[in-house]
Structures are given as C-alpha cells and as structure tokens.
Amino acid sequence: MSDTVAHLIRQAAKQLGLRGIETAALDARLLLQFATDMRREEIVAEPDLILTPDLAARFWSFVERRCALEPVSRILGSREFYGREFQVTPAVLDPRADTETLIAAALPLARGKCRILDLGTGSGAIIVTLLAERPEALGVASDVSEAALGVARVNAEAQGVSGRLTLTRADWFDGIEGQFDLIVSNPPYIASAEIAGLAVDVRDFDPLGALDGGADGLAAYRRIAAGASAHLAPTGQVLVELGAGQEAGVRPLFEADGFGFKGRAFDLGGHVRCLTFGLP
Ligand SMILES: C[S@@+](CC[C@H](N)C(=O)[O-])C[C@H]1O[C@@H](n2cnc3c(N)ncnc32)[C@H](O)[C@@H]1O
Incomplete structure (x- = not known):
C-alpha cells in the first residue's frame, strides 16, 4: 500500500x-x-x-x-501561457499570468500583416503567443541573453511560428533594425535593492537579469522610451508591462520622449499592468 x-x-x-x-x-x-x-x-x-x-x-x-520552493513549472520545465505550453529553463523568466494582460491589450492592435517587435523576449511567451494568435503577423524578438533566445527558438518552433519570427541578440534597441507597428516589452522592473527581499521562488529561480530593473526599477523603460520612436511606424503603438504601482514612474518617461498616453490595462489583481503609448 x-x-x-x-x-x-x-x-x-x-x-x-x-x-x-x-x-x-x-x-x-x-x-x-x-x-x-x-x-x-x-x-x-x-x-x-x-x-x-x-x-x-x-x-x-x-x-x-x-x-x-522551486516552482512546479521549473521542475516540469514547462508552463502554460495563454493556453499554450512553453518550455522554461533556468535561462528565462517563468512566464507569468499577469503578462497575459499585455497580450489581451496588444491583440486588438495587431491587425493584418502587423510587424511586431518584442524586446527582452525571454521564453518568447509574448511574441510567440501574438504570432500564434495573428497568423499574418511578422515578428522580431530580442534578448541580451543568448541562452534565452535559444529557449524562445524552441518555443517558436513548437508553436509553428518560427517561419515568421526573427530572433536577435540586442541590448534594448542597440542592434535592432527596422520599423514596427507594435513594440511590446515586459522588461525587468524590480528595484535592485528589493531583489534580496523577494519570495524565494522568484529570487532563487528566475534569472537576475530578468528581474533587476536598476536602482529605481525603471532603467529599462528609460532605454525603451528613448529608442522606440526611431523604430515605430507613424501609427504604431508601444505596450509595456509594469510592476504594481509603477505607472506614475513609467508614464512620464514615455511622455518626456514625445509619446502620447493611449491607455492602461489592469491585471486580475486590479493593478495597472500594461501601458500603451503612441506617437502624437
Ligand atoms: C521580465 S523578463 C521577460 C521575459 C518574457 N518577455 C516574459 O514576459 O516572460 C525580461 C527579459 O529582458 C531581458 N533583458 C534584460 N536586459 C536586457 C537588455 N539590456 N536588452 C535586451 N533584453 C534584456 C532578460 O534577459 C529577460 O529575458
């Protein structure tokens, strides 16, 4: 027995x-x-x-x-995101349900032969989902981590979208070429000093490079806001995920770089989880 x-x-x-x-x-x-x-x-x-x-x-x-306290998804090596299974390795952030808020905000904007750029793609959860949901769209996805790009490649192939996706190693916009109708990103947004106090299942199992947003947690948003207008089609939009309570920090960064605020989306916990910006 x-x-x-x-x-x-x-x-x-x-x-x-x-x-x-x-x-x-x-x-x-x-x-x-x-x-x-x-x-x-x-x-x-x-x-x-x-x-x-x-x-x-x-x-x-x-x-x-x-x-x-290792997360189940890390032991299984996979995680369901927006109804699809994604490979998860130690090289990538374990995709979060909160990020599905960004997907829901982006899908109505991704029409026809939309060109989409995903900065900091990690497992590829965002770009692979968008391409799978929008069969005419074309994607470019970047990460500073070569190992993460390898995981994104596996996931793109598994979901049958690799023929429409270019994966490239880049430091935010340094290394990105072309113009896009949609630029999406879930960048690292935890303030460096807060990382030691995170829950063990995050701190010890998600890669530091996927979490650490610099002194105030906003370093990546500064880089993305500064580089986005050069790569955005005239009617294009930028969608960024953010941490709970970060709207007041993130929004002025984009507005200072000439973007207009287009909207916010809330996660299931009631936090503003995604902001949309466009050129005026
Ligand atoms: C919060 S994770 C998001 C991963 C994935 N997009 C998701 O939503 O599950 C942030 C990602 O940004 C990448 N990253 C960190 N610094 C970067 C940089 N300077 N340029 C490009 N990507 C970077 C990390 O390697 C990580 O994969």
Whole structure:
C-alpha cells in the first residue's frame, strides 16, 4: 500500500503543506504525473497502482525540490501561457499570468500583416503567443541573453511560428533594425535593492537579469522610451508591462520622449499592468 499512487500523493501533499505551500495537493499530483508520465484520468482510474521503486524515487526527488520552493513549472520545465505550453529553463523568466494582460491589450492592435517587435523576449511567451494568435503577423524578438533566445527558438518552433519570427541578440534597441507597428516589452522592473527581499521562488529561480530593473526599477523603460520612436511606424503603438504601482514612474518617461498616453490595462489583481503609448 505504501507506494500506491494515491498514497504517494497524500504523503507528498502533507509534506508540501507543512512547508507552507498552499497548492500542496495540486502540486503533489502534478509532480506524480510528471514523474510517471501518467495522465490525470489514469491516476483517478487507478489509485491503487503501485509504482516501481525507480519511479517512486523520481517522484520524491521532485517533491524534495518543491519543498525547497522551486516552482512546479521549473521542475516540469514547462508552463502554460495563454493556453499554450512553453518550455522554461533556468535561462528565462517563468512566464507569468499577469503578462497575459499585455497580450489581451496588444491583440486588438495587431491587425493584418502587423510587424511586431518584442524586446527582452525571454521564453518568447509574448511574441510567440501574438504570432500564434495573428497568423499574418511578422515578428522580431530580442534578448541580451543568448541562452534565452535559444529557449524562445524552441518555443517558436513548437508553436509553428518560427517561419515568421526573427530572433536577435540586442541590448534594448542597440542592434535592432527596422520599423514596427507594435513594440511590446515586459522588461525587468524590480528595484535592485528589493531583489534580496523577494519570495524565494522568484529570487532563487528566475534569472537576475530578468528581474533587476536598476536602482529605481525603471532603467529599462528609460532605454525603451528613448529608442522606440526611431523604430515605430507613424501609427504604431508601444505596450509595456509594469510592476504594481509603477505607472506614475513609467508614464512620464514615455511622455518626456514625445509619446502620447493611449491607455492602461489592469491585471486580475486590479493593478495597472500594461501601458500603451503612441506617437502624437
Ligand atoms: C521580465 S523578463 C521577460 C521575459 C518574457 N518577455 C516574459 O514576459 O516572460 C525580461 C527579459 O529582458 C531581458 N533583458 C534584460 N536586459 C536586457 C537588455 N539590456 N536588452 C535586451 N533584453 C534584456 C532578460 O534577459 C529577460 O529575458
């Protein structure tokens, strides 16, 4: 009885719960599915199935990692974003549900043969989603991290959009050529001094280069605002994700560089999560 799937899930959920993990039961089940390659329905149908010692050991090694607060998506190596699975490696930010707010704001603006630039693409979650949702659009996505670009490439291929996407290594606009109808970015926006105090699952598992927004958290927005007008089509728009409470810091940066404010979008927590700007 000790190594039946139902018993293993219960035991693991108990351990994860003691570690303060609120989603303990769900996480235990997902880790068991991953360890055994079983589908959820198979677990439900065969709760008394006894795992081999190897599979049980594999499961417990994942539970141990989760007990050290490693996010489930990092253990699984994938994360669902806007209904699609994305590969996640240590080189990239684990795509967040909040970033789906930017997708929802960008999609109505991405019409026809829209040219889209995604700065700081990480896993490619934003550009790959936009290209998948808009089959006529063309994309360029950049990152300063070569390893991140490799992950974005894998995700673009998996979603069948790699033929419409150019990936390029660049330091914000340094290294970007051409004009775009939409420029989107979810840049690093945590103030450097706040990083040490972040939750362990963020601080210890997302790459520092994806989090650190400089002294006031706004360094990347300054670079993006300064470079965007040279790469934006006359009727184009720029959409940036931002951290909770950052609108008052981000908006004046774009306005000082000649952009007009076009709108804001709220995440499910009620925070302003995305700002849209255009040329006057
Ligand atoms: C917050 S993550 C966003 C990743 C992805 N777009 C997403 O939303 O999940 C920020 C990304 O910006 C990249 N980045 C940091 N500094 C950069 C720079 N100077 N130029 C271009 N990209 C940069 C990081 O490597 C990271 O992939």
